[in-house]
Amino acid sequence: MEYWQKHHQNDLITLRDLAKIPIPVLDQAILFAFGKDKAIYNFSIPSQLKHYIDFIARAGETFKYTETGSVGLLEDKQVIVLTSRGGIHKGQPSDLIIPYLTQFLSFIGINNVQFILTEGTALGEEYAQQSHAQAQKEIDLIINKEIMIK
Template identity: 50%
Template structure:
């Protein structure tokens, strides 16, 4: 059975469109094809990254204080869950033209020199094994393909940096532009998720 990691970052919880699309994606997967590990950054938010936490990473494990062990364990656990997953699903609403700050706090703990990437004479090399990453991008307006879409290039650059290149972006845009536009966007996204679900479950 494959392992699927779901990361939701909407502050609206189950009312968030990105969360609803995530739930829709899970519901249409063949039963018994995946076991699901979930991270809800709304109910269990991460604090912004502090230097004390980075210092804990850079301290050899056998030399860490008890507090440093606890701080390092936050990142260690997140990375372990990402490594264990065969497929990652991200619910990513757009807040003020960027990714939610709670998602950024998680990603800051995934980028670890020597663990998820390394620097070489030829440039940085990602150390994570490639796997499908499904990104459910929900927006009130329409930004895909424009200079105002800062999410797509950021997420693409970040995941490529750590070795994850099989990215599937699913956009649901214009969600605040009337009921018809919202329904059309969600229907199109749902159809795209059906296609991706069939591919990753194969």
């Protein structure tokens, strides 16, 4: 983050570490405040991320309903998703995270999405280190590309 901020001083960066500062669990009071009567639960992503998605998916704010279906309202945004996995799932039927997040982000209008994966972190220290190094290279490429554009 420090490197990015140094080279993109005019960018507004929002860092959300949902493990360090989790959002409140959706309880009856919060659901009532948002006018919702139930949440949708699944097993594909961490509950903190699911809660975050539930908080930002707001009709009239991040998407709207039209006669032809829903339309995302967050166009011209870029999202970079950094994720780690104990196993190797990219391109496999077991990869539920990338399709799920891609669909959700598209639903709210965000179609410029990049995923940087650290996979195989449970497959031994050497494999985990290689995966981390590859992810760091991908991060560096994105940062350097952005610096060259500006």
